Amino acid sequence: MAMRDLVTGGAACAVPGATSSSNPLGALANALVGSSSKTQERLKEIPTTPGTSGSVFPDFGQQVGLPGSELDQQQFLPPSARGSEFLNQFRAVDHGGFNDAWDDIHRPQGRESVRFQEFDNIYNEGVGSQHQPILDGPPQRVLSHFLHSFVESSRSGVPLHPTPLPVLGLSEGDKRCIRDRSGIMARHIFADKSEDFINAQVNALLSSLDIDNDLRMKGPSRFQELDEYWNESQGAMNRAALPSDRWVSEFQQQRPVVDPNAWAHAFEQQHGANGWASEFEQEQNQMSLMNPMGAANAPNLAAMEQTRMLAETMSRNNDPKFQNSKFLQFVSKMSRGELIMDDNQVKSAPGDWASEFEQQHDVGGAWANQFARNEASVGPDGWANQFSAELGEHELGGDQWVNEFSKLNVQDWADEYSNQVENGVFEDNAADNWAHAYDEFLNEQAAFKQDASRGVYVFSDMNPYVGHPNPLKEGQELFRKGLLSEAVLALEAEVLKNQDNAEGWRLLGIAHAENDDDQQAIAAMMRAQEADPGNLEVLLALGVSHTNELEQAAALKYLYSWLSNHPKYRELAFQEPSNSLHYADVTNLFNEAAKLAPDDADVHIVLGVLYNLSREFDKAIEAFETALKLRPRDYSLWNKLGATQANSVHSADAILAYQQALDLKPNYVRAWANMGISYANQGLYEESIRYYVRALAMNPKADNAWQYLRISLSNSSRTDMLKACSDRNLDLLQKEFPL
Amino acid sequence: MADSTAPKLKAEALFDLMKLHLATEAGKETAKKVGYVYQLNIAPKKIGFDEQIYIIDLKKGEIIKGPTEGVKPDATFSFTDDDFIKIATGKMNPQIAFLRGAIKLKGSLAAAQKFTPDIFPKVSKL
Numbered sequence: 001m002a003m004r005d006l007v008t009g010g011a012a013c014a015v016p017g018a019t020s021s022s023n024p025l026g027a028l029a030n031a032l033v034g035s036s037s038k039t040q041e042r043l044k045e046i047p048t049t050p051g052t053s054g055s056v057f058p059d060f061g062q063q064v065g066l067p068g069s070e071l072d073q074q075q076f077l078p079p080s081a082r083g084s085e086f087l088n089q090f091r092a093v094d095h096g097g098f099n100d101a102w103d104d105i106h107r108p109q110g111r112e113s114v115r116f117q118e119f120d121n122i123y124n125e126g127v128g129s130q131h132q133p134i135l136d137g138p139p140q141r142v143l144s145h146f147l148h149s150f151v152e153s154s155r156s157g158v159p160l161h162p163t164p165l166p167v168l169g170l171s172e173g174d175k176r177c178i179r180d181r182s183g184i185m186a187r188h189i190f191a192d193k194s195e196d197f198i199n200a201q202v203n204a205l206l207s208s209l210d211i212d213n214d215l216r217m218k219g220p221s222r223f224q225e226l227d228e229y230w231n232e233s234q235g236a237m238n239r240a241a242l243p244s245d246r247w248v249s250e251f252q253q254q255r256p257v258v259d260p261n262a263w264a265h266a267f268e269q270q271h272g273a274n275g276w277a278s279e280f281e282q283e284q285n286q287m288s289l290m291n292p293m294g295a296a297n298a299p300n301l302a303a304m305e306q307t308r309m310l311a312e313t314m315s316r317n318n319d320p321k322f323q324n325s326k327f328l329q330f331v332s333k334m335s336r337g338e339l340i341m342d343d344n345q346v347k348s349a350p351g352d353w354a355s356e357f358e359q360q361h362d363v364g365g366a367w368a369n370q371f372a373r374n375e376a377s378v379g380p381d382g383w384a385n386q387f388s389a390e391l392g393e394h395e396l397g398g399d400q401w402v403n404e405f406s407k408l409n410v411q412d413w414a415d416e417y418s419n420q421v422e423n424g425v426f427e428d429n430a431a432d433n434w435a436h437a438y439d440e441f442l443n444e445q446a447a448f449k450q451d452a453s454r455g456v457y458v459f460s461d462m463n464p465y466v467g468h469p470n471p472l473k474e475g476q477e478l479f480r481k482g483l484l485s486e487a488v489l490a491l492e493a494e495v496l497k498n499q500d501n502a503e504g505w506r507l508l509g510i511a512h513a514e515n516d517d518d519q520q521a522i523a524a525m526m527r528a529q530e531a532d533p534g535n536l537e538v539l540l541a542l543g544v545s546h547t548n549e550l551e552q553a554a555a556l557k558y559l560y561s562w563l564s565n566h567p568k569y570r571e572l573a574f575q576e577p578s579n580s581l582h583y584a585d586v587t588n589l590f591n592e593a594a595k596l597a598p599d600d601a602d603v604h605i606v607l608g609v610l611y612n613l614s615r616e617f618d619k620a621i622e623a624f625e626t627a628l629k630l631r632p633r634d635y636s637l638w639n640k641l642g643a644t645q646a647n648s649v650h651s652a653d654a655i656l657a658y659q660q661a662l663d664l665k666p667n668y669v670r671a672w673a674n675m676g677i678s679y680a681n682q683g684l685y686e687e688s689i690r691y692y693v694r695a696l697a698m699n700p701k702a703d704n705a706w707q708y709l710r711i712s713l714s715n716s717s718r719t720d721m722l723k724a725c726s727d728r729n730l731d732l733l734q735k736e737f738p739l
Numbered sequence: 740m741a742d743s744t745a746p747k748l749k750a751e752a753l754f755d756l757m758k759l760h761l762a763t764e765a766g767k768e769t770a771k772k773v774g775y776v777y778q779l780n781i782a783p784k785k786i787g788f789d790e791q792i793y794i795i796d797l798k799k800g801e802i803i804k805g806p807t808e809g810v811k812p813d814a815t816f817s818f819t820d821d822d823f824i825k826i827a828t829g830k831m832n833p834q835i836a837f838l839r840g841a842i843k844l845k846g847s848l849a850a851a852q853k854f855t856p857d858i859f860p861k862v863s864k865l
Binding site: 654 | 747749752753755756759760762763764765766768769824828829830856857860861862863864865
């Protein structure tokens with residue numbers, strides 16, 4: 001049925017039993033305005049309702065939002081009201097005279113639901129309503145519907161008004177959960193609305209559910225404080241003429257979540273259009289058992305609390321540079337729970353919520369496992385551990401949970417922080433520190449991405465060598481020429497083509513190690529080892545890379561595997577396979593091997609690495625020097641000697657050794673970066689910068705070098721170049737710091 | 740390294756390097772610039788569990804394996820081994836780590852503010 005028909009009243013539009021049979025819209029309007037004198041009086045008193053926009057029927061929206069009309073609500077839950085969402089929406093928000101009008105046209109039930117279906121579709125702007133709202137029945141259905149109304153009201157801009165609902169029997173935990181979530185949700189789904197509107201919406205929702213007052217009395221004051229802070233910070237931001245949107249959009253450019261509605265879409269895709277409300281229902285079922293959401297959220301709440309107080313203190317700093325800093329805004333956002341730090345990733349809160357739901361619902365019954373996983377992902381919190389132990393034993397009521405929360409003791413620190421700030425302990429550049437922290441944070445995000453996928457090889461996005469007839473040969477050729485980054489691409493193409501090519505993975509690993517990227521080197525070498533478990537070069541490379549990452553147990557394991565897989569030294573290995581290797585035993589084995597074959601440079605190299613593990617640097621240097629006599633043109637051996645000397649603070653020697661390595665292999669990124677480290681450790685920051693920049697020019701993906709460059713820049717009074725560093729502007733850096 | 744199969748902290752390796760570094764001119768210079776005493780509670784996996792205590796005394800330029808009597812740190816940090824290494828190598832900003840709850844902090848904030856990657860030697864790569 002077309003809209004036109006609704007207005008003009010087509011043949012298909014007959015409204016049985018209605019006063020005006022030819023025009024359904026007219027009938028509705030008449031009924032609205034005319035059927036009740038009470039309603040008419042009230043209509044005259046309607047103040048302008050703020051924030052209505054985007055609705056197909058804005059006027060209806062305003063009329064529906066009769067202030068105070070809920071007070072004389074008599075009956076708003078007709079039995080089996082299977083009418084349209086649109087009209088139920090009205091019912092949910094206005095229970096005054098409109099109900100009479102509704103009853104007038106609605107009494108002959110049945111056809112209307114068909115007729116108003118299209119109305120629905122128009123109303124929902126094509127979103128469609130797949131759910132069948134019911135306002136009576138089991139409490140969960142009512143709640144579900146009510147929450148739907150809340151969400152729906154975002155589409156129309158119709159203010160939601162407090163609604164007396166039947167007793168739903170929500171527990172404290174339920175209420176807290178709804179309260180937490182709805183506030184956060186509202187700021188996202190009503191992103192285009194004013195703050196007043198959002199607050200009104202949330203308050204209407206909460207007071208209808210009888211949540212607000214209850215919690216404020218019984219619960220800790222944190223929510224109230226949070227609200228106050230929110231209002232306060234909004235004021236502060238307006239004063240500073242800082243539209244938070246600007247920050248949001250900027251932030252979103254950095255983050256995968258671009259569309260503010262992405263949460264809603266993603267959620268609907270996964271859970272159907274019923275999305276939030278039905279999930280809420282499910283959650284309720286779960287919460288009647290325990291309170292897993294609260295538990296999983298506790299560290300986030302703690303972080304929120306911390307950041308709130310931090311933001312408050314920080315906002316007292318009058319430095320305009322600081323006030324305008326993205327970092328302060330970032331902290332503010334976190335403090336409002338709009339952003340959540342979770343396992344090193346920042347998420348906008350509802351997204352996090354959705355994924356949390358997924359985690360919790362996908363596996364159904366195995367809740368305990370879920371919690372364990374959550375616990376792992378939310379980080380090292382002794383409290384979480386304690387909580388999980390308690391959960392295993394008995395149900396935790398909401399109040400207990402609150403008590404647990406308060407044990408997190410964030411208050412102590414915040415108090416101290418405030419005191420100290422007020423006493424002026426900070427130096428002038430304290431604000432700068434915090435302001436820079438934001439930039440650094442963005443860099444960290446890049447680094448963490450890598451970290452999260454530890455052990456998993458990360459392929460380059462664009463690879464011109466894919467489709468090359470013989471990428472392995474090409475890769476070997478490029479490697480020989482010293483074009484490491486190019487060689488990496490060609491070798492990636494090779495292992496994409498032949499996933500079990502041990503040589504492809506091995507050389508790829510070597511290329512990454514020489515390119516100063518141990519994470520990728522380890523990932524590639526692990527694939528090489530899978531394909532060829534006994535490959536000695538691979539085992540040694542894994543031992544070296546793990547040593548560099550200070551992962552001593554793993555390093556020891558691979559170095560021992562080198563010996564136990566070596567045809568010549570195999571018989572030296574322990575007769576019984578040992579799960580717990582003792583460092584001294586392994587070293588002894590290699591010393592025996594060295595006696596057996598004093599001319600095998602490899603044994604001396606492994607010994608040198610082993611002594612690095614135990615920080616017996618003099619012995620390590622001796623071992624590498626012995627190996628170098630046997631293999632003087634091994635550039636990686638020169639670098640190993642240099643690094644050992646540098647770590648044992650013989651920096652001048654180290655630089656000579658690196659120089660040897662670079663003479664043999666000018667594009668050896670690792671040696672360039674190590675040069676930088678040696679200078680930096682001697683306090684020669686200006687010098688170190690040039691070497692870091694040189695290394696980065698050859699491999700912009702060498703994250704360690706970027707981090708070290710930042711440290712050197714801030715130590716060398718070249719903070720003016722910090723921005724170039726965060727932007728990874730190599731052209732500028734190379735021009736500024738030529739070698 | 741002791742002959743032990745107990746899981747080794749990466750922090751321990753770094754502290755061994757740092758002890759050497761603090762004996763150099765550059766190391767002494769750095770220590771002098773900072774001049775605070777830090778206590779680090781480093782946990783292998785979870786903050787508060789199996790923590791190893793280290794005192795980084797940048798007044799005297801030494802590192803002591805704790806717990807020790809009579810040392811009053813200006814600031815005490817608790818973190819996991821991994822997070823500590825990230826902070827010490829510049830991979831993680833201490834302020835952000837704090838916001839994330841990855842650092843628990845007690846004591847003087849002025850001292851805490853000076854706890855940066857600058858005080859740690861950079862590890863050269865084999």
